Amino acid sequence: MSAPAQHPILDPAAAPPFPAAALPVLRNAQLRKNVAHATDVIQGKRNRLVAEKTDWTELRESASAIRAHTLEHLGEYLAEFEERCTLAGGVVHWAADAGEAREIILRILQEEKADEVIKIKTMTSAEIQLNPFLRQNGVRAYETDLAEIILQLGEDEPSHVVVPALHVNRAQVREIFARTMNLPELSDDPQALTAAARTYLRKMFLTVPTAISGANYLIAETGGVAIVESEGNGRMCLTLPRTMITLAGIEKVIPRFRDLEVMLQVLARSATGERMNPYTSLWTGVTPGDGPQHFHVVLLDNGRSAMLRREMERQTLKCIRCGACMNTCPVYRQTGGHAYGSVYPGPIGAILTPQLQKLEHAQTLPYASSLCGACYDVCPVKINIPEVLIDLRAQVTEKERAEDRRFFDPIYVGMRVANWVFASAGRFRLAQRAARLGLRLFTRKDGWIHALPGVGGRWTMTRDLRGLPQQTFREWWAKERGR
Amino acid sequence: MTGSRQAVMDRIRAGLGGVVEDGAGRSASLKRDYRQHGTLDAEKKIALLIERLHEYDAEVAECAEPELPATIAAQIARSGRRVLVAPSGLPAAWLVKGADWRVDHELTHAQIEEAEGVVTASFCGVADSGTIVLHHSPSEGRRVLTLLPDWHLCVLRTRDVVETLPEYFARCAEPPRLATYISGPSATADIEMTRIKGVHGPRFLSVVLVRDDG
Numbered sequence: 001m002s003a004p005a006q007h008p009i010l011d012p013a014a015a016p017p018f019p020a021a022a023l024p025v026l027r028n029a030q031l032r033k034n035v036a037h038a039t040d041v042i043q044g045k046r047n048r049l050v051a052e053k054t055d056w057t058e059l060r061e062s063a064s065a066i067r068a069h070t071l072e073h074l075g076e077y078l079a080e081f082e083e084r085c086t087l088a089g090g091v092v093h094w095a096a097d098a099g100e101a102r103e104i105i106l107r108i109l110q111e112e113k114a115d116e117v118i119k120i121k122t123m124t125s126a127e128i129q130l131n132p133f134l135r136q137n138g139v140r141a142y143e144t145d146l147a148e149i150i151l152q153l154g155e156d157e158p159s160h161v162v163v164p165a166l167h168v169n170r171a172q173v174r175e176i177f178a179r180t181m182n183l184p185e186l187s188d189d190p191q192a193l194t195a196a197a198r199t200y201l202r203k204m205f206l207t208v209p210t211a212i213s214g215a216n217y218l219i220a221e222t223g224g225v226a227i228v229e230s231e232g233n234g235r236m237c238l239t240l241p242r243t244m245i246t247l248a249g250i251e252k253v254i255p256r257f258r259d260l261e262v263m264l265q266v267l268a269r270s271a272t273g274e275r276m277n278p279y280t281s282l283w284t285g286v287t288p289g290d291g292p293q294h295f296h297v298v299l300l301d302n303g304r305s306a307m308l309r310r311e312m313e314r315q316t317l318k319c320i321r322c323g324a325c326m327n328t329c330p331v332y333r334q335t336g337g338h339a340y341g342s343v344y345p346g347p348i349g350a351i352l353t354p355q356l357q358k359l360e361h362a363q364t365l366p367y368a369s370s371l372c373g374a375c376y377d378v379c380p381v382k383i384n385i386p387e388v389l390i391d392l393r394a395q396v397t398e399k400e401r402a403e404d405r406r407f408f409d410p411i412y413v414g415m416r417v418a419n420w421v422f423a424s425a426g427r428f429r430l431a432q433r434a435a436r437l438g439l440r441l442f443t444r445k446d447g448w449i450h451a452l453p454g455v456g457g458r459w460t461m462t463r464d465l466r467g468l469p470q471q472t473f474r475e476w477w478a479k480e481r482g483r
Numbered sequence: 484m485t486g487s488r489q490a491v492m493d494r495i496r497a498g499l500g501g502v503v504e505d506g507a508g509r510s511a512s513l514k515r516d517y518r519q520h521g522t523l524d525a526e527k528k529i530a531l532l533i534e535r536l537h538e539y540d541a542e543v544a545e546c547a548e549p550e551l552p553a554t555i556a557a558q559i560a561r562s563g564r565r566v567l568v569a570p571s572g573l574p575a576a577w578l579v580k581g582a583d584w585r586v587d588h589e590l591t592h593a594q595i596e597e598a599e600g601v602v603t604a605s606f607c608g609v610a611d612s613g614t615i616v617l618h619h620s621p622s623e624g625r626r627v628l629t630l631l632p633d634w635h636l637c638v639l640r641t642r643d644v645v646e647t648l649p650e651y652f653a654r655c656a657e658p659p660r661l662a663t664y665i666s667g668p669s670a671t672a673d674i675e676m677t678r679i680k681g682v683h684g685p686r687f688l689s690v691v692l693v694r695d696d697g
Binding site for chain 2: 282307
């Protein structure tokens with residue numbers, strides 16, 4: 001069993017650049033097999049169910065319009081959500097950044113005198129690195145989603161936003177469960193593994209009085225929260241405890257209850273290839289006699305508001321975290337999620353993470369794409385990911401160019417030289433002649449260049465270069481049709 | 484309210500460049516060209532719902548209104564379960580003989596956990612996705628009632644069956660305060676995408692369809 005050589009780092013500030021992080025994965029045959037299998041299965045189901053939906057184009061159009069409209073009026077809808085949620089008995093908190101969100105959640109837990117908390121899968125809590133922080137402050141957080149349990153007990157990190165443990169196979173799950181749940185006889189049958197998780201969690205659900213969730217949607221009109229899931233661990237966490245804390249990015253709001261008729265239809269099909277996910281739960285503040293009697297919502301900014309400024313970047317916040325772009329991405333399908341160094345991997349991660357980091361980290365992610373456009377094709381809210389990738393590449397370049405230490409970087413020196421050469425016809429002709437002479441040294445008999453020295457070697461490392469022809473087009477034209 | 488409300492709001496407003504704030508009214512006028520209404524006739528709609536429920540391995544029994552209590556009794560007998568919980572507002576006629584009923588007058592979680600099953604009404608059904616909708620009214624029960632017991636017998640009237648999800652939303656004069664949409668028993672595909680039924684919610688769903696649409 002080839003487990004990843006080292007523990008994956010999902011903190012963009014500490015993670016290695018994408019090419020460096022991807023390399024060990026590309027050599028890990030087991031991991032690549034696991035990722036390919038999972039993404040093939042979900043994609044197949046997703047494609048079948050999208051094909052049967054005769055109004056898919058219209059649903060996608062509306063989903064995109066609802067999300068874009070919400071973001072254009074984000075302040076207003078958040079204020080409306082806050083007002084309605086508060087009226088219904090909820091308490092709304094605002095966190096400018098990850099640190100503030102962690103402190104707010106810890107303070108609530110301390111007021112509840114909680115030393116344990118059960119969690120519904122929330123990528124946002126991974127974004128703010130909540131679990132290690134709570135641990136340091138004497139609160140044990142227990143994940144309850146099956147995939148999250150596998151990761152938590154295996155001391156691993158999520159590699160996908162919908163199926164976070166897709167890189168782990170049944171034998172690896174068996175090994176983790178047998179060791180950590182003390183079940184040496186456990187088989188590697190998924191049925192038995194799931195049953196082991198059920199038993200492991202049942203008592204926890206019935207006894208731990210505090211829970212943390214994310215949110216799929218915050219409904220401005222009602223102040224309600226919607227969560228979609230498959231296993232029922234979500235329903236357990238949002239029904240049984242005394243106190244419930246929901247952590248949600250500020251972009252998660254939708255205007256009206258009725259908008260769910262669009263969002264739910266596109267989400268289930270895109271995320272898991274189902275007509276509807278097994279369970280969807282909606283609750284509004286506190287309901288006497290039913291469910292938690294203390295309810296908190298923590299609205300997290302953490303870099304999101306800065307993305308509103310330009311429409312190009314703003315569309316990133318339309319994302320509903322279905323993961324369809326990951327399943328279809330030729331890069332993600334080879335590298336899996338950990339190489340992205342963020343809880344948000346794949347194409348959406350490649351545009352979201354650098355922006356959340358204000359381009360101070362994760363600058364290599366916009367390049368982790370072939371720009372093939374498959375992600376845009378499947379996106380249920382029509383985020384033009386390739387367009388944003390190119391825009392971010394331009395921003396990364398602009399930023400780098402401005403840095404002193406980049407002045408002598410071969411790429412930028414080359415670009416400046418090219419700029420100077422291309423600016424004059426005479427210089428361009430001269431350069432062509434020089435290149436023809438120079439490259440002749442490296443051109444083999446077959447007319448191809450197989451290896452170049454220095455910077456050029458970075459090109460020929462993975463592909464051949466055709467040798468330059470004896471004559472340029474201009475020369476040919478002058479000779480044939482000249483004068 | 485705690486934390487940085489003003490700071491976050493200011494950043495949002497600055498980001499959006501002081502867009503005139505009158506959005507709320509206009510979300511209703513966004514383009515909605517998707518399928519709002521079903522096209523199937525009543526028989527085909529019910530057939531589609533049954534097909535979808537069977538795909539989820541739910542059990543389906545059909546009956547006319549007068550036969551409902553007998554059908555409930557038969558389904559309970561078939562299930563082999565005895566100790567059942569019932570929402571406080573469940574019609575008295577549905578509390579059939581042959582079961583040990585625990586009616587929910589503030590039952591504790593432990594008492595509900597002990598039960599082998601639960602019988603409830605439902606708000607509506609959506610044929611297209613095989614979804615059962617609960618709004619947790621007195622006859623549908625608190626959320627915990629349909630969560631802990633392993634077997635859920637749900638009564639659905641054919642006049643409450645719609646074909647498309649938008650038709651359900653059109654039926655909600657007021658948005659519900661609480662709602663649960665059930666589309667098949669709890670399941671996971673987290674291990675190698677192998678679908679496993681019955682993780683935490685009820686593992687068995689049984690639907691009694693009452694033919695009351697003429």
